[in-house]
Every structure is written in C-alpha cells, then in structure tokens.
Amino acid sequence: MKILVGISGGIAAYKSPDLVRRLKESEIEVRVVMTKAATAFISPLTLQAVSGNLVSTDLLDPKAEGAMGHIELARWADLILIAPATADLIARLAMGMANDLLSTLCLASAAPIAIAPAMNLQMWANAATQDNIQQLKQRDFTILGPDKGEQACGEKGLGRMLEPLQLAAECKRFDQNHKLTLAGKKILITAGPTREAIDPVRYLSNHSSGKMGFEIAQAAYLAGAEVTLVAGPVSIETQYSIKRIDVTSALQMQQQVLDHIADQDVFIGCAAVADYRVSEIAKHKIKKNNQQLVLTMVENPDIISSVSNLENRPYCVGFAAETIDLIAHARKKLITKNLDMICANDVSDSEIGFNSDDNKLTIITTDDQVNELEKASKSNIAFQLVQLISSHLK
Numbered sequence: 001m002k003i004l005v006g007i008s009g010g011i012a013a014y015k016s017p018d019l020v021r022r023l024k025e026s027e028i029e030v031r032v033v034m035t036k037a038a039t040a041f042i043s044p045l046t047l048q049a050v051s052g053n054l055v056s057t058d059l060l061d062p063k064a065e066g067a068m069g070h071i072e073l074a075r076w077a078d079l080i081l082i083a084p085a086t087a088d089l090i091a092r093l094a095m096g097m098a099n100d101l102l103s104t105l106c107l108a109s110a111a112p113i114a115i116a117p118a119m120n121l122q123m124w125a126n127a128a129t130q131d132n133i134q135q136l137k138q139r140d141f142t143i144l145g146p147d148k149g150e151q152a153c154g155e156k157g158l159g160r161m162l163e164p165l166q167l168a169a170e171c172k173r174f175d176q177n178h179k180l181t182l183a184g185k186k187i188l189i190t191a192g193p194t195r196e197a198i199d200p201v202r203y204l205s206n207h208s209s210g211k212m213g214f215e216i217a218q219a220a221y222l223a224g225a226e227v228t229l230v231a232g233p234v235s236i237e238t239q240y241s242i243k244r245i246d247v248t249s250a251l252q253m254q255q256q257v258l259d260h261i262a263d264q265d266v267f268i269g270c271a272a273v274a275d276y277r278v279s280e281i282a283k284h285k286i287k288k289n290n291q292q293l294v295l296t297m298v299e300n301p302d303i304i305s306s307v308s309n310l311e312n313r314p315y316c317v318g319f320a321a322e323t324i325d326l327i328a329h330a331r332k333k334l335i336t337k338n339l340d341m342i343c344a345n346d347v348s349d350s351e352i353g354f355n356s357d358d359n360k361l362t363i364i365t366t367d368d369q370v371n372e373l374e375k376a377s378k379s380n381i382a383f384q385l386v387q388l389i390s391s392h393l394k
C-alpha cells in the first residue's frame with residue numbers, strides 16, 4: 001500500500017517522522033508532502049531520511065515536477081493521510097482551494113483522504129472549524145481524532161493529534177479494507193482477572209495478566225470490528241480506538257457486560273473471573289487475633305453463561321484454562337456454558353498461558369471441528385482466532 005503523508009504547519013508536526021517510521025515498519029510505502037509552514041516546525045530532510053523518498057514542498061518547483069509531478073503524486077497514492085491537519089488547511093480543503101502543493105494534491109487525487117486535526121482547543125471548537133469538518137465528512141473525508149489532553153499551548157482539552165501509533169493502526173485497518181473479515185461486526189470481550197475484596201485493603205485474585213484478551217481486542221479491531229473491552233485490573237494500555245471499560249470485581253464485570261451486550265455480534269469471555277467472592281466484605285481492616293481466619297465465600301455468577309443464555313444471544317466464545325484433561329474439560333464447558341466455540345489452554349505449561357507472551361490453543365466448536373493453533377506469540381494466536389471466529393459468522 002502507498003500512503004501520501006501530508007504535513008501542515010502545527011507543533012504536532014514533530015510527531016510526523018514517528019508516524020512515517022511506523023508506517024514504514026508496516027511495509028507501507030510512504031511519500032511526504034509538506035506545506036511551507038510545516039517546514040518551519042520540522043525539516044524536510046528528517047522526513048526524507050525516515051521515508052526514504054524525496055520530500056515535496058512546492059507546487060511550482062521545476063526540479064520536483066521533473067522527478068514526480070503533482071498529478072503523478074496524486075495518482076500514486078492509495079491513501080492520503082494529513083497529520084497534523086491545521087485549522088487553516090482544513091478550511092482550505094473545505095473550500096476546495098489549490099493554493100499550495102498539498103491542497104492541490106487533495107483536489108487532484110481520487111484516493112480516499114484521512115485527516116488528523118491538531119490545534120488549540122478553542123480553534124477546534126470554533127463554529128468555522130466545525131462547519132468545515134462537517135463539509136469534509138459529507139465529502140467522505142475520514143476524520144481521525146482529535147484527542148483530548150495536554151496541549152502545547154498549556155491548555156487541556158480536545159485538539160491534540162492522535163498518537164502516531166493510533167494513526168498507523170488506522171492506516172493498517174484501511175490497508176486490510178478488502179479483507180476486513182469483521183467489518184461492521186460488534187465484539188465484546190472480557191479480559192484479565194477479577195479482584196474480590198475481603199476488607200478495605202485485601203482481596204482475592206489470580207495470575208491472569210489480561211494479555212490474551214487485549215491481543216484479541218486489537219486483532220478484532222484490525223479486522224474491522226467495533227470493539228468493547230471490559231477489563232479487570234491489569235497494567236496494560238489499550239491501543240487503537242477500542243472502547244475500554246475498567247472494572248474490579250466479577251459482579252462489576254457482569255454488570256458492564258450485560259449493559260453493553262445488546263447488538264453485539266460476538267462475545268468473547270477471556271477473563272479469568274474469580275469463581276467465588278466473600279459473602280460480606282468487612283467494613284474495616286480485619287485484625288490478627290492469633291486464631292484461624294474463616295471466610296465465608298459465595299459463588300460468583302458465570303458471566304459467559306449469563307450472555308449465552310440470553311434470548312438474542314451473540315456468537316459466544318469461551319476459554320478453558322486447565323492443568324489436566326484439557327480437551328475433555330473444554331468439551332464439557334462448551335456444552336454446560338452453552339457456547340459456540342471454546343479455546344482450550346494448557347496452563348500447566350509455564351511457557352504458554354497465564355502471564356507468558358506466547359500461547360497455544362485447541363479450539364473446538366459445537367459442530368465438533370477441532371483446530372490446533374500451534375505455539376506462537378499471543379498476538380499471532382489472537383489474529384488466527386479472530387479469522388476463525390469470522391469464518392463462523394453468518
């Protein structure tokens with residue numbers, strides 16, 4: 001895939017070389033066009049070095065026109081990504097102006113155009129900018145962001161450019177467009193452990209790191225799905241535009257799952273939900289008294305069963321983390337939990353499963369198809385699992 005990266009003159013331009021580098025890492029061919037103002041923030045030479053191609057800045061440069069003219073550049077691109085897109089450039093695009101190389105290319109190209117706005121929050125909120133954005137949306141421009149947060153001007157709010165990693169992911173998603181196996185599908189995933197409080201300072205939990213569930217969420221997103229991730233307490237960041245809901249206990253996890261389950265096409269229960277919680281959480285820290293401490297536990301609800309037994313149920317995928325009789329236990333869970341697919345995971349092997357970076361799964365479906373996913377990184381396993389799930393959806 002070939003991407004023309006347009007850079008306009010905002011402080012976020014200092015992130016553009018990182019964006020180009022990340023696109024190149026994904027084997028995307030990149031050419032860069034900068035506005036004159038952009039060159040005040042960052043040198044064309046930097047972009048030339050990271051993209052591996054000459055950088056164009058001028059519409060009326062005979063030398064550049066001799067190498068690859070603006071019409072050729074416009075035809076070359078499979079996608080034009082403008083990052084950062086300033087308020088000024090957005091206004092010029094909305095007007096259909098062609099008063100520099102970048103705006104001319106946007107008019108001359110039949111390729112889809114995505115823009116990543118970056119500006120002061122008042123400039124973004126201004127009705128003029130918002131009107132321009134609406135016009136561009138009507139013309140099928142893709143608007144990526146902006147994000148909320150700390151701004152270069154010291155204010156906090158909406159207007160930051162999306163991070164290069166997120167922008168690169170959006171491009172990869174676009175790249176897979178014709179093979180987006182989960183395009184238009186909504187997927188809800190649980191991940192990580194749950195934590196069951198004993199008193200205000202103590203809890204019961206397990207060793208789940210959440211890695212597998214997070215990888216599945218990312219793989220599903222890259223396959224085109226709209227992803228909601230209900231995560232127990234884990235220390236992983238979510239990448240991409242995944243809707244993340246953080247919870248602590250099993251009861252909170254169940255509540256969030258049931259609140260978001262309507263309209264979902266697929267539910268993947270990857271969380272290691274605690275089977276029990278203490279029947280009554282002590283109001284104050286429990287003190288030592290040199291005697292045995294007896295906790296009364298009650299069973300937690302089975303979240304995946306509460307989904308699979310809904311009248312309008314999504315396609316349900318569960319996990320069976322076992323130390324013995326892996327396949328027999330997994331088959332039993334497939335039936336008792338009323339699932340469509342179960343992923344059997346041998347957690348007695350420390351090289352795979354809990355907390356490790358690799359995994360190996362035996363996947364069984366209700367029609368008794370068995371698929372072995374050989375040991376690989378969790379991200380590779382997630383990719384294969386997502387492809388398999390998509391092949392089972394109508």
Ligand code: C5P
Pocket residue numbers: 190250269270271272273274275300301302303304305317318319320321333
């Ligand atoms: O019964 P077990 O915990 O081994 O089942 C594992 C599968 O069931 C996983 O998909 C897990 O996310 C789900 N589960 C659940 N709610 C529970 C226990 C397990 O959704 N309370």
